[in-house]
Amino acid sequence: xxxxxxxxxxxxxxxxxxxxxxxxxxxxxxxxxxxxxxxxxxxxxxxxxxxxxxxxxxxxxxxxxxxxxxxxxxxxxxxxxxxxxxxxxxxxxxxxxxxxxxxxxxxxxxxxxxxxxxxxxxxxxxxxxxxxxxxxxxxxxxxxxxxxxxxxxxxxxxxxxxxxxxxxxxxxxxxxxxxxxxxxxxxxxxxxxxxxxxxxxxxxxxxxxxxxxxxxxxxxxxxxxxxxxxxxxxxxxxxxxxxxxxxxxxxxxxxxxxxxxxxxxxxxxxxxxxxxxxxxxxxxxxxxxxxxxxxxxxxxxxxxxxxxxxxxxxxxxxxxxxxxxxxxxxxxxxxxxxxxxxxxxxxxxxxxxxxxxxxxxxxxxxxxxxxxxxxxxxxxxxxxxxxxxxxxxxxxxxxxxxxxxx
Amino acid sequence: xxxxxxxxxxxxxxxxxxxxxxxxxxxxxxxxxxxxxxxxxxxxxxxxxxxxxxxxxxxxxxxxxxxxxxxxxxxxxxxxxxxxxxxxxxxxxxxxxxxxxxxxxxxxxxxxxxxxxxxxxxxxxxxxxxxxxxxxxxxxxxxxxxxxxxxxxxxxxxxxxxxxxxxxxxxxxxxxxxxxxxxxxxxxxxxxxxxxxxxxxxxxxxxxxxxxxxxxxxxxxxxxxxxxxxxxxxxxxxxxxxxxxxxxxxxxxxxxxxxxxxxxxxxxxxxxxxxxxxxxxxxxxxxxxxxxxxxxxxxxxxxxxxxxxxxxxxxxxxxxxxxxxxxxxxxxxxxxxxxxxxxxxxxxxxxxxxxxxxxxxxxxxxxxxxxxxxxxxxxxxxxxxxxxxxxxxxxxxxxxxxxxxx
Numbered sequence: 064x065x066x067x068x069x070x071x072x073x074x075x076x077x078x079x080x081x082x083x084x085x086x087x088x089x090x091x092x093x094x095x096x097x098x099x100x101x102x103x104x105x106x107x108x109x110x111x112x113x114x115x116x117x118x119x120x121x122x123x124x125x126x127x128x129x130x131x132x133x134x135x136x137x138x139x140x141x142x143x144x145x146x147x148x149x150x151x152x153x154x155x156x157x158x159x160x161x162x163x164x165x166x167x168x169x170x171x172x173x174x175x176x177x178x179x180x181x182x183x184x185x186x187x188x189x190x191x192x193x194x195x196x197x198x199x200x201x202x203x204x205x206x207x208x209x210x211x212x213x214x215x216x217x218x219x220x221x222x223x224x225x226x227x228x229x230x231x232x233x234x235x236x237x238x239x240x241x242x243x244x245x246x247x248x249x250x251x252x253x254x255x256x257x258x259x260x261x262x263x264x265x266x267x268x269x270x271x272x273x274x275x276x277x278x279x280x281x282x283x284x285x286x287x288x289x290x291x292x293x294x295x296x297x298x299x300x301x302x303x304x305x306x307x308x309x310x311x312x313x314x315x316x317x318x319x320x321x322x323x324x325x326x327x328x329x330x331x332x333x334x335x336x337x338x339x340x341x342x343x344x345x346x347x348x349x350x351x352x353x354x355x356x357x358x359x360x361x362x363x364x365x366x367x368x369x370x371x372x373x374x375x376x377x378x379x380x381x382x383x384x385x386x387x388x389x390x391x392x393x394x395x396x397x398x399x400x401x402x403x404x405x406x407x408x409x410x411x412x413x414x415x416x417x418x419x420x421x422x423x424x425x426x427x428x429x430x431x432x433x434x435x436x437x438x439x440x441x442x443x444x445x446x447x448x449x450x451x452x453x454x455x456x457x458x459x460x461x462x463x464x465x466x467x468x469x
Numbered sequence: 470x471x472x473x474x475x476x477x478x479x480x481x482x483x484x485x486x487x488x489x490x491x492x493x494x495x496x497x498x499x500x501x502x503x504x505x506x507x508x509x510x511x512x513x514x515x516x517x518x519x520x521x522x523x524x525x526x527x528x529x530x531x532x533x534x535x536x537x538x539x540x541x542x543x544x545x546x547x548x549x550x551x552x553x554x555x556x557x558x559x560x561x562x563x564x565x566x567x568x569x570x571x572x573x574x575x576x577x578x579x580x581x582x583x584x585x586x587x588x589x590x591x592x593x594x595x596x597x598x599x600x601x602x603x604x605x606x607x608x609x610x611x612x613x614x615x616x617x618x619x620x621x622x623x624x625x626x627x628x629x630x631x632x633x634x635x636x637x638x639x640x641x642x643x644x645x646x647x648x649x650x651x652x653x654x655x656x657x658x659x660x661x662x663x664x665x666x667x668x669x670x671x672x673x674x675x676x677x678x679x680x681x682x683x684x685x686x687x688x689x690x691x692x693x694x695x696x697x698x699x700x701x702x703x704x705x706x707x708x709x710x711x712x713x714x715x716x717x718x719x720x721x722x723x724x725x726x727x728x729x730x731x732x733x734x735x736x737x738x739x740x741x742x743x744x745x746x747x748x749x750x751x752x753x754x755x756x757x758x759x760x761x762x763x764x765x766x767x768x769x770x771x772x773x774x775x776x777x778x779x780x781x782x783x784x785x786x787x788x789x790x791x792x793x794x795x796x797x798x799x800x801x802x803x804x805x806x807x808x809x810x811x812x813x814x815x816x817x818x819x820x821x822x823x824x825x826x827x828x829x830x831x832x833x834x835x836x837x838x839x840x841x842x843x844x845x846x847x848x849x850x851x852x853x854x855x856x857x858x859x860x861x862x863x864x865x866x867x868x869x870x871x872x873x874x875x
Contacts, residue, residue, distance in 0.1 A: 066669075067669065067700045067701075068669075068672040070672060070674070070701075072580055072581055072727070072728065072731060073579060073580055073581060073582055073583050073731075074583050075579065075583065076731055076734065079734070098535070100534055100535060101534075103530035103533075103534075106529060106530060106533045108525050108526070108529035108530070108533070111525055111529070111533075112521070112522055112525040112526060112529075115518070115521035115522065115525065115748075116518055116521065116522060119514050119517055119518040119521065120514070120518060123512060123514035123518075124512060124514070126715055127509075127512045127514070127517075127713035127714070127715040127716070128506055128507075128509075128713070128714055128715055129504070129506060129709075129714040129715070131715060161738075162568060162738035162739075162742070163737075163738050163739055165737050165738065165739060166737045166738040168737070169737030170737075173479060173481065174478055174479055175478055175479060176479055177479050177480050177481065195737060198734065198735065263472075263473065263474075266474040266476060268476070294473045295473075295476075303535075307533035307534070307744065308533070308534055308535040309532055309533040309534055309535070309537060309742060309743040309744035309747075310533070310742060310744050311738055311739065311741075311742040311744070321478070322478065325478060325479075325482055328482065328485070328604065329604065331569075331571050331572045331574070331575030331576075331601060332567075332568035332569050332571070332572040332717055332738060333568075333571060333717065335717075336568070336715060336716060336717040336742060336745060337715040338713065338715035338716050338717070338745070339742060339744070339745060341715075342521075
């Protein structure tokens with residue numbers, strides 16, 4: 064047994080980039096703008112604790128089995144009702160509760176595509192989604208966006224071109240319509256309609272990732288893309304930003320029940336923890352959800368304001384941004400020639416983390432932006448953190464100027 | 470938008486058999502021997518409830534985030550210590566906590582294989598595993614077993630033949646060494662050694678699914694296959710049979726860290742719920758695990774005895790079985806010419822469910838056995854349920870004899 068041979072594992076694993084911020088934990092006093100964590104103040108710990116006790120004491124024997132008591136049904140009913148807020152009418156059997164919405168992205172991708180198929184995304188887009196698409200061995204291309212979201216004219220041009228050239232049409236397009244990660248912008252209502260029309264015309268699906276929809280500072284919501292074209296949309300959302308990420312609960316819904324059944328078939332963790340679903344069912348029954356979200360959104364809006372003030376103070380005209388009306392992120396654009404990776408590690412050493420723009424582009428095309436999360440950190444630390452970024456940036460700029468003899 | 474085109478979803482979905490027992494819920498007074506559910510009496514609801522409250526109140530803000538407090542580390546440390554009982558020495562970074570052990574089977578399969586690769590299983594084997602292998606698009610063949618588990622002589626013969634014929638060697642062999650599902654038998658220690666040797670010699674992995682290891686009525690445990698060949702085994706186990714299935718928590722461990730990292734990469738639900746891990750960490754710290762398992766095993770042993778007595782009483786010499794020394798299942802063998810599917814639905818109408826043997830064979834080769842779970846049902850119902858099976862069986866036998874003019 065001494066000699067161990069070479070063993071070839073699956074060829075499915077692509078080279079995946081490691082975020083620079085993954086090393087961020089090392090600093091003793093780190094201000095973490097890198098990751099999209101909710102504020103600890105957003106958690107209703109006392110109600111969750113009561114819910115856990117109720118779930119166990121009222122229906123423990125069923126909540127602990129493979130398939131549970133009434134909890135999972137209550138959760139799905141809640142999702143069905145809540146979906147009406149974005150003009151979605153859906154039957155409960157068309158809703159699949161998943162272990163977070165990333166799992167829903169994975170299941171939807173493997174249900175809609177085979178390796179080698181094409182998927183189009185927004186540029187920039189969420190790096191976690193790029194990661195799932197890469198693992199599903201699909202080919203990824205991107206469509207530009209502006210302050211009104213995905214540029215549907217550009218999309219239509221590219222689709223026409225593909226048809227003309229006999230090139231592949233995407234199996235689906237991945238879109239975040241509300242408080243987009245990383246840019247924070249919303250897709251305009253005209254473009255939502257246009258996108259649904261194009262999906263029917265060119266026969267592709269839209270993977271509508273609506274993780275941030277409840278994080279609207281004004282409380283207003285636009286109708287979903289799904290509402291304009293239910294037969295070509297898989298709609299995803301999550302409790303990670305509204306209740307807590309640690310419960311690992313999101314959902315997918317689709318008008319075509321076959322899609323949902325196939326996603327379920329790939330879901331090797333079985334029903335998403337019936338124990339947690341039972342707890343969340345009690346939580347949802349007892350929470351005043353509108354009030355709960357208003358409290359969270361007021362907190363986040365104040366933090367967003369603090370961040371914008373700090374950015375204005377520290378950077379003046381040096382950076383540009385679209386002020387987000389919800390969500391988790393501020394997207395700062397530096398002058399075109401800047402490569403934000405050049406001061407990311409200097410910033411980490413000063414005790415602040417962010418994510419550089421290259422990670423949000425499939426082709427790593429744009430390097431002059433950074434994504435800052437404003438939700439996790441209190442206002443004092445936001446002030447301090449932005450200052451640390453500015454120090455790192457200006458020091459880096461100075462050394463480049465010295466090097467270039469400016 | 471009126472005309473919706475045909476949309477081709479992924480080709481990855483095989484035809485999967487629907488268990489007859491899936492209809493079982495319809496009977497108002499059903500005795501469910503079909504599914505491998507633990508007894509409700511096995512759950513320590515009061516300690517789980519205390520653990521949930523402690524987890525939330527002592528470290529709620531971290532237990533609810535994407536990555537948690539100390540809970541996940543405690544769980545992994547516990548697994549590391551407990552693995553010593555089956556002679557496994559492993560570093561904590563080589564342990565991956567999964568959302569149930571079925572997820573671990575899925576992740577391991579996709580890490581080790583590409584579509585078209587070969588996987589060998591025991592005949593019979595767990596239908597859930599067959600399902601995962603089919604979804605991973607591998608080719609499945611089987612090796613016979615007897616009352617000492619997988620027949621390693623037969624395996625060696627088949628491997629030699631494959632080499633001689635230049636036919637494919639399996640990428641891995643799936644084995645349940647303890648209280649095998651469905652047969653209830655254990656793999657002998659000599660065969661464990663032999664299996665590990667063959668894995669090194671022929672360069673395949675062993676997926677050692679040890680879901681039932683703690684369900685030993687005597688409390689004794691054999692050393693794992695892993696202990697004889699750590700470089701060619703991925704070892705899996707679960708809390709589903711010891712704490713509760715509803716918490717959805719299992720694990721995989723491997724000597725090769727690359728395997729674990731790749732499995733993690735495919736795990737699209739992120740870290741298995743840190744909230745639940747925090748709760749289980751408190752549970753494990755407070756439970757008297759040996760006492761807890763003894764209580765469960767005493768309960769199950771009594772139920773197993775009740776089932777065997779009922780079988781003897783109702784069937785006499787008509788059926789054969791190996792008496793299980795642990796686990797969840799009794800495997801009844803009828804005369805060779807019997808097709809147990811022929812009385813499965815009659816039994817369902819009489820209010821008892823079981824799983825017919827065809828579902829446990831890749832090629833559906835043997836039809837004369839049934840799997841009965843003895844853990845979920847109390848002794849009175851066990852008596853009643855076995856009687857219902859006997860009535861269904863003898864009635865079926867009689868009508869066949871009438872038909873054949875016997």
